Amino acid sequence: MKRLLTTCVAALMLGCAPSEVLYTQRVTFPKEATAEDKVAMAARVVPSAEQLAWQRLELTAFIHFGINTFTDNEWGSGLESPELFDPTALDAEQWVLTLKRGGFKMVILTAKHHDGFCLWPTATTPHSVVHSPWREGKGDVVRELSDACKKHDMKFGLYLSPWDRNAACYGDSPAYNEFFIAQLTELLTNYGRVDEVWFDGACGEGPNGKRQVYDWPSILATIERLQPNAVTAIMGDDVRWVGNEGGRGRTTEWSVTPYTPKSYSYGAASNEALGLEEMSSDLGSRELVARAEGLYWYPSEVDVSIRPGWFYHASQDDMVRPLANLVDIYFSSVGRNSVLLLNIPPDRRGLIHEIDAERIASLRDYLDSSFATNFVRGRVDYWRANEGDSRVFEVEEGAVVNTLLLAEDIERGQRVERFAVEAFVNGKWRHIAEGTTIGYKRLLRFSDCRAERIRITINECRTTANIADVSLYYAEPLHYEGQRIRTSDVATDGWQTVGVDACAAIDGDTATAWHSDALTPLTIDMGITHNIAGLCYAPATDDATGTIFIYNAYLSEDGNEWVQCVEAGEFSNIKNNPVPYYVNFGQSYPARYLRIEPLREIDDRNATSVGEIGVLLPR
Ligand code: FUL
Numbered sequence: 001m002k003r004l005l006t007t008c009v010a011a012l013m014l015g016c017a018p019s020e021v022l023y024t025q026r027v028t029f030p031k032e033a034t035a036e037d038k039v040a041m042a043a044r045v046v047p048s049a050e051q052l053a054w055q056r057l058e059l060t061a062f063i064h065f066g067i068n069t070f071t072d073n074e075w076g077s078g079l080e081s082p083e084l085f086d087p088t089a090l091d092a093e094q095w096v097l098t099l100k101r102g103g104f105k106m107v108i109l110t111a112k113h114h115d116g117f118c119l120w121p122t123a124t125t126p127h128s129v130v131h132s133p134w135r136e137g138k139g140d141v142v143r144e145l146s147d148a149c150k151k152h153d154m155k156f157g158l159y160l161s162p163w164d165r166n167a168a169c170y171g172d173s174p175a176y177n178e179f180f181i182a183q184l185t186e187l188l189t190n191y192g193r194v195d196e197v198w199f200d201g202a203c204g205e206g207p208n209g210k211r212q213v214y215d216w217p218s219i220l221a222t223i224e225r226l227q228p229n230a231v232t233a234i235m236g237d238d239v240r241w242v243g244n245e246g247g248r249g250r251t252t253e254w255s256v257t258p259y260t261p262k263s264y265s266y267g268a269a270s271n272e273a274l275g276l277e278e279m280s281s282d283l284g285s286r287e288l289v290a291r292a293e294g295l296y297w298y299p300s301e302v303d304v305s306i307r308p309g310w311f312y313h314a315s316q317d318d319m320v321r322p323l324a325n326l327v328d329i330y331f332s333s334v335g336r337n338s339v340l341l342l343n344i345p346p347d348r349r350g351l352i353h354e355i356d357a358e359r360i361a362s363l364r365d366y367l368d369s370s371f372a373t374n375f376v377r378g379r380v381d382y383w384r385a386n387e388g389d390s391r392v393f394e395v396e397e398g399a400v401v402n403t404l405l406l407a408e409d410i411e412r413g414q415r416v417e418r419f420a421v422e423a424f425v426n427g428k429w430r431h432i433a434e435g436t437t438i439g440y441k442r443l444l445r446f447s448d449c450r451a452e453r454i455r456i457t458i459n460e461c462r463t464t465a466n467i468a469d470v471s472l473y474y475a476e477p478l479h480y481e482g483q484r485i486r487t488s489d490v491a492t493d494g495w496q497t498v499g500v501d502a503c504a505a506i507d508g509d510t511a512t513a514w515h516s517d518a519l520t521p522l523t524i525d526m527g528i529t530h531n532i533a534g535l536c537y538a539p540a541t542d543d544a545t546g547t548i549f550i551y552n553a554y555l556s557e558d559g560n561e562w563v564q565c566v567e568a569g570e571f572s573n574i575k576n577n578p579v580p581y582y583v584n585f586g587q588s589y590p591a592r593y594l595r596i597e598p599l600r601e602i603d604d605r606n607a608t609s610v611g612e613i614g615v616l617l618p619r
Helices: 035-042 049-055 067-071 092-101 141-151 173-189 216-226 267-274 286-291 314-319 323-333 354-370
Strands: 021-024 026-028 059-063 106-112 155-160 196-199 231-234 294-297 300-305 338-343 382-385 390-394 401-408 416-425 428-435 442-449 453-461 465-473 496-498 514-516 522-538 548-556 562-570 581-601 608-610 612-616
Touching (some): 035 286, 059 155, 059 300, 092 106, 092 141, 106 141, 141 155, 155 173, 314 581, 323 354, 401 416, 416 442, 522 608, 548 608, 562 581, 581 612
Parallel strands (some): 059 106, 059 338, 106 155, 155 196, 196 231, 300 338
Antiparallel strands (some): 026 294, 382 465, 401 442, 401 465, 416 428, 496 522, 514 608, 522 581, 522 612, 548 581
């Protein structure tokens, strides 16, 4: 975490204009600054040393592991018994070695998720591994993972959920702040070096829930005191959430942005004044910079899971992302000026599942072979490029290329706003690609091309740009036919909806959806009786309005007498991660009819939508 340096740092650096002034991590505009002045200053905001080291990791891994692994939930209620936590073969070295094989440089563990269960023997609450049967209550997952990281030279980070559904003091703001800081202090004191601290912004309390006012200045000061080299993510001020959990960075991704960290006292007001949210498509254009009062180096982190859920669910073993999808995610995260934070959740044994392990190893092999040979001949940099400048690069004779890598020297700021790429083929220049921002790294894919030369033109930039890398590669095209998403174990042909016309909810296609402008129950008649052990709910993909958050579910054999199989169930993280949810009832029931009754919509709107609803059979 780099402190808020309000002062500017004069830097005399190789290749820089002698008087070039750089602003580390933050700049506040003088009152009289014009739009042009602001853009010129934007070009000189640079990362802190910690942010730069973090950016260079490129591939980092999340480990979501905890009580949810044993209850099959995505968000625990906080009422789970610690007795449930009992991995049979936990081996943190297997995690680290598997991730190393995949090329990951850091691993971030959910030391505490929203359910409040602590994976280390904390003195702050009995709700921890101490009261679990695992290693007879003497185990410590944080210790085992930090030891494995040290042994195998892997960086180590911690996720500590601010929202805590178990802590009795949550909502009593001073008491919980003290409790939270005590937990943080244990984690940052007892396990050696910590490189990233991840504070999730999620909170599902709803309008009548507990309201906690976090003491962010004290929380961030604790990290600064105990782990000054760590970056703080999401609610912290070093690393910004990209704004989705689907693996997508923006094609225009500015690390220099007026978007203010939410943990700052003035963050909410400043973002509101500019109309900014983490999800906004524009976080750094000239227009925005002109309206801002200051800027931050606040780079994007793309967090996404290798499976639909963040926690391991055996029912998702056949939904591990295929290689082609992981490669697309790599190109749309690392290749779009972001760090990829890929979640690989250990199973109930406490091991990374064989399928996930194989998948990340093949990702590594694919990336290694794709980026093994750079076909640009001679110098591969382009220093001091001004607006409108072009430079030609020679390509190895006979090489077929389809991937371009560009990188700015971000130690001198992020400057390029628009560029074009041409290839000289058969005696003619051909336009092959174009883009907006570059930043730390930009990867562009284009059709196979036997270029003799390529020409890079910087069409627009904030000031003289410094391109540190221009490389060309050949990456084997992969065919991705889309992941098969199973939403029902029973074929839905012949099903009907009762009372409402909602065939889009049972047509076997998650891309079509049924929408209602009220909290409307949906009843399905499956035509014949099956033994039903669970349900699947896929949210609408065309419009999130109406996505169910809390619901009841009922089954019936005859459509008159109903058994309630879920009471106030929760599709926990569906707002951030709108994927199909699979709910096991814990027992099976003979039923011909299924009814889902929405109780709360994700944003408390009076609406319901269903992309697809299906049933699960006993396994
Ligand atoms: C979200 C959480 O609610 C999910 O459970 C997960 O931890 C993800 C990384 O962040 O906001």
